[in-house]
Amino acid sequence: MKNQKLSQLRQQLDDIDEQIIALIAERQFNVEQIGNVKLDTKSPTRDYGREKQVINHIREVAEQKKLNPNIAQKIFELIIETSLSKQEVQKVKNSGYGHNKKALIIGGNGKMGQWFAHFLQEQNFTVEINDLAPLPDQDNFIADITRIELNHDFIILATPIQKSVEVLNQLQQLKPNGIIMDISSIKTPLRRPLRSLHDSGCRVVSIHPMFGPDSQLLSNKHVIFIHMGDDAALQSAKQLFQPTMVERVEMQFEDHDRLISYVLGLSHLLNIIFMTVLAESGEAADLLANLSSTTFDAQWRIAANVTHENPDLYYEIQKLNQYSPTIINALDDTINRLKSILHNNHQQAFVHLMHQAREYLTIREQPYLKK
Numbered sequence: 001m002k003n004q005k006l007s008q009l010r011q012q013l014d015d016i017d018e019q020i021i022a023l024i025a026e027r028q029f030n031v032e033q034i035g036n037v038k039l040d041t042k043s044p045t046r047d048y049g050r051e052k053q054v055i056n057h058i059r060e061v062a063e064q065k066k067l068n069p070n071i072a073q074k075i076f077e078l079i080i081e082t083s084l085s086k087q088e089v090q091k092v093k094n095s096g097y098g099h100n101k102k103a104l105i106i107g108g109n110g111k112m113g114q115w116f117a118h119f120l121q122e123q124n125f126t127v128e129i130n131d132l133a134p135l136p137d138q139d140n141f142i143a144d145i146t147r148i149e150l151n152h153d154f155i156i157l158a159t160p161i162q163k164s165v166e167v168l169n170q171l172q173q174l175k176p177n178g179i180i181m182d183i184s185s186i187k188t189p190l191r192r193p194l195r196s197l198h199d200s201g202c203r204v205v206s207i208h209p210m211f212g213p214d215s216q217l218l219s220n221k222h223v224i225f226i227h228m229g230d231d232a233a234l235q236s237a238k239q240l241f242q243p244t245m246v247e248r249v250e251m252q253f254e255d256h257d258r259l260i261s262y263v264l265g266l267s268h269l270l271n272i273i274f275m276t277v278l279a280e281s282g283e284a285a286d287l288l289a290n291l292s293s294t295t296f297d298a299q300w301r302i303a304a305n306v307t308h309e310n311p312d313l314y315y316e317i318q319k320l321n322q323y324s325p326t327i328i329n330a331l332d333d334t335i336n337r338l339k340s341i342l343h344n345n346h347q348q349a350f351v352h353l354m355h356q357a358r359e360y361l362t363i364r365e366q367p368y369l370k371k
């Protein structure tokens with residue numbers, strides 16, 4: 001009897017879920033039409049003011065219906081993210097920047113290489129891929145770049161950092177006309193080859209996309225652009241990202257690795273340390289996971305993502321950055337300071353560290369606090 005009641009109620013729930021999905025799809029259809037209006041009127045994709053209205057409205061409706069407004073907000077933040085992805089792709093496809101243009105991606109079968117291939121194809125570029133081996137049925141694969149005419153508008157290096165040095169030197173001999181662009185996470189090892197490529201008359205720009213290959217939506221993400229002596233090349237590289245919502249940041253070559261040693265180096269290290277301490281703790285992972293707290297869960301999620309990244313790339317990011325030792329020393333000093341604070345019962349000093357950190361971190365704006 002009870003089971004029958006349960007399955008009847010669940011059937012009703014399935015019906016409701018179908019209606020929710022149908023309504024979200026209908027909402028998406030509307031979002032696409034709004035996307036078209038934005039393209040026609042050349043309006044920006046993201047409208048924070050409108051998002052705030054949508055969220056406030058949905059919170060009011062949730063309260064009227066006796067639903068938790070925070071949960072309603074979370075659901076709608078995801079729905080809005082889906083709208084933004086849709087409109088961003090619409091705009092990228094509509095740009096047609098790649099019409100009658102060719103791009104070669106060296107290391108194009110790696111994860112970031114594939115991301116670029118897809119991104120450029122959406123803009124209508126004809127894309128060719130060079131890598132160690134082709135993917136199954138890959139008809140745009142170039143096995144040897146010395147055997148083809150290098151008549152591409154863009155040549156993108158999505159190779160490991162050490163390999164990029166080799167390829168840049170090789171390109172200096174081949175002297176292509178198009179814009180050569182590396183996407184390396186560490187720039188110092190590329191300083192000489194990039195400079196001498198520029199000095200030999202090639203068009204060069206260095207960029208660093210600050211997102212992983214799984215990124216769907218570029219809102220709130222950054223791409224760093226580094227001037228290598230060719231302003232037009234830099235502008236063309238920036239133009240590639242013009243239809244997206246990515247923040248385009250210009251940076252001096254000299255500043256890149258120092259800043260990145262914090263943004264990538266420190267955050268990677270902390271997660272590797274967290275997971276290594278756990279993995280070597282002798283405690284069962286499932287036991288800890290079952291005891292989890294909010295902070296532990298959040299930290300675990302980030303660390304788990306880090307451990308799934310390419311370990312050789314992550315090694316290069318530490319090893320090839322000349323500022324890594326500074327970061328490791330700062331970590332070491334901080335751990336020693338904490339040790340001494342605890343050993344000497346300096347509660348005030350501990351509280352001070354936490355307050356100082358809180359003050360530093362509040363500077364970063366939250367998306368819904370933007371105007």
Ligand SMILES: C=C(O[C@@H]1C=C(C(=O)O)C=C[C@H]1O)C(=O)O
Nearest residue numbers: 031034046047050051054080083
């Ligand atoms: C749909 C729009 O585009 C975006 C998506 C929104 C949404 O899904 O509600 C709201 C504002 C925009 O950032 C819009 O501008 O109305």
